[in-house]
Amino acid sequence: MTRRPVALALVHHPVLDRRGDRVTSAVTNLDLHDIARVARTYDFQRFYVVTPAQEQHRIVERIVAHWTRGFGADYNPHRGEALTLVETVSSLDEAIEQMRRSTGEEPLPILTGASREGISYEKCRALALEKPLIIVLGTGWGLDPSLFEQGWPVLSAVRGPQRYNHLSVRSAAAIIADRLFGC
Amino acid sequence: MTRRPVALALVHHPVLDRRGDRVTSAVTNLDLHDIARVARTYDFQRFYVVTPAQEQHRIVERIVAHWTRGFGADYNPHRGEALTLVETVSSLDEAIEQMRRSTGEEPLPILTGASREGISYEKCRALALEKPLIIVLGTGWGLDPSLFEQGWPVLSAVRGPQRYNHLSVRSAAAIIADRLFGC
Numbered sequence: 001m002t003r004r005p006v007a008l009a010l011v012h013h014p015v016l017d018r019r020g021d022r023v024t025s026a027v028t029n030l031d032l033h034d035i036a037r038v039a040r041t042y043d044f045q046r047f048y049v050v051t052p053a054q055e056q057h058r059i060v061e062r063i064v065a066h067w068t069r070g071f072g073a074d075y076n077p078h079r080g081e082a083l084t085l086v087e088t089v090s091s092l093d094e095a096i097e098q099m100r101r102s103t104g105e106e107p108l109p110i111l112t113g114a115s116r117e118g119i120s121y122e123k124c125r126a127l128a129l130e131k132p133l134i135i136v137l138g139t140g141w142g143l144d145p146s147l148f149e150q151g152w153p154v155l156s157a158v159r160g161p162q163r164y165n166h167l168s169v170r171s172a173a174a175i176i177a178d179r180l181f182g183c
Numbered sequence: 184m185t186r187r188p189v190a191l192a193l194v195h196h197p198v199l200d201r202r203g204d205r206v207t208s209a210v211t212n213l214d215l216h217d218i219a220r221v222a223r224t225y226d227f228q229r230f231y232v233v234t235p236a237q238e239q240h241r242i243v244e245r246i247v248a249h250w251t252r253g254f255g256a257d258y259n260p261h262r263g264e265a266l267t268l269v270e271t272v273s274s275l276d277e278a279i280e281q282m283r284r285s286t287g288e289e290p291l292p293i294l295t296g297a298s299r300e301g302i303s304y305e306k307c308r309a310l311a312l313e314k315p316l317i318i319v320l321g322t323g324w325g326l327d328p329s330l331f332e333q334g335w336p337v338l339s340a341v342r343g344p345q346r347y348n349h350l351s352v353r354s355a356a357a358i359i360a361d362r363l364f365g366c
Contacts, residue, residue, distance in 0.1 A: 038350065082349070167220050174350070175357050182343060183343065
């Protein structure tokens, strides 16, 4: 059986800040580059950048344009090749709707969090054979608890041998993609 | 058997630039944070930042001081906890010497590169039971070929299902650490 399309979604709202308040985080240039390159390496179909802030959409689109059509396209084509996967959306619901439209099937969001227990990577790989998935990553101090009340599966947190679990979202995205689809 | 100490070394010289020339790359703030947090998560003993540029040492030391003793230590103690692993050295030889001194044994450098074939992750894990290791990562367009002429083992490149292999060094460090020592 072959894998169904899988997308990544990097959520900037609703996420928590360090005090546990619900906020909209700012888009970070290196998140786009690092996670787009991960998405390209591991054959993700789309990399949704989720934020309701329309001026942040424009920033993302300017970065993508620079590397796919502007000066950067010649300077380093590998970056553009990855950034073509980026799509700005205003909400996770909009990402789900876009993926529903592009695949003709109902996609299943898979949530992630640094201190969550949930389904195994093996189970998630099995789900990827059945239906389109959206792996959902939170910026800031992680996805807002309201997202965990939707009944969507949660992927067990990445753990090393230590109790310390404060990886950047860039590192977590890389490790999760490799655990799911690495060779 | 328990694992012997393992260190990470992030090399800024000698590395290649996009034209294949040997250069000294600049230290990047997010490399320090992301890779230090990976090193802490996966129980690395040290994170050597390798550059002969002394003013770059001062930049690194200022960043580390901010998060371990300055304002950042209160603002986000997890960053400081990771950055205490950072040690600036002028060359890979100096990293080896430091680790030799701290462990009382001869450490073995393990080189990495995006298009290299070499030993498996399983083999590298087995080596980590025998002697102290230094996992060596290159910035820029990768480690200078001269380093591959020293007879040190090379770790097989991280691969996804696609031919595209242009992960950032931050992503590569995260995936390599997880493949070697993830739970």
